[in-house]
Amino acid sequence: MNVKRTMTLNLTDSEMKVLEELSRQKDLTKTTVIRQALRLYQLIDARIKRGEKLFFEDPEQKKAELMVL
């Protein structure tokens, strides 16, 4: 197992509410939600740096939206 390092994260009330809601929905601890967010951010960033594009698609409206980080 990798050694984990500790940091303090200061969040606003609304940010904390979002974190708590995601934690409940995903059945993850708040720490894991933050770690998941970091993993996703790195993944998307790496692919965009390689020249790829990220789209969100609404299959019903047949509408695609380009996401830029």
Next chain:
Amino acid sequence: MKEPVEIIDGTTGQFVDAELFDEITVEHFLETKKLWRPLVLRASEKLRAQGRQNMLPDYTNWDWTKKEPYLHMLATKFFGITCRKALQGIEVVQTENITGDCQCRLPVQRGKSLLYVDYLQVAPWNIKVLMEPIGEKVEFRGVGSRLMEAAIRFSIEEGFKGRIGLHSLPSSEPFYRNECGMVPVMRDPRKQNLLWFEFTPDQAQAYLGGDI
């Protein structure tokens, strides 16, 4: 991470010591090309000559070197098993991805996060349908099961409580359904209609406690 695991000698039926590790490198990917691929080709030729090419498992043509960009991604984790100085199996799991495959689909846990088993492959000399045509016994058994256990333990360690999901190739469906006891949930039209399997936390614990 390196830890001892036991797999079964295909000839003697006795448990033998192997090593589970997570420090996968490009060298391991190259080993699959150098040592695994020729045996797959040899077995394929025999199966073709016997008119049984449809018996060839559909995961034998995977190119692990294409996974190199994911070696340093936080969302990706690789595990391997070595025994007698050779790579006996390899898998890659994802804690997060952009395809939605890290979300549960089984109604009792829909929307919760899970660990996605992206690829799991054992060495060709450990696959019965490949060794039989060339008249040899499998070298080891239980490699796939040990890799599944590693995935479950990682799922627990990462806060997913043992929840696991994967798309199974047709030739692997019996393994996940019968040997692992995973739940077949649905065919996924986004992924070549492959069958989606899931483990709930209780099923994952039952698998870890089993004697497979």
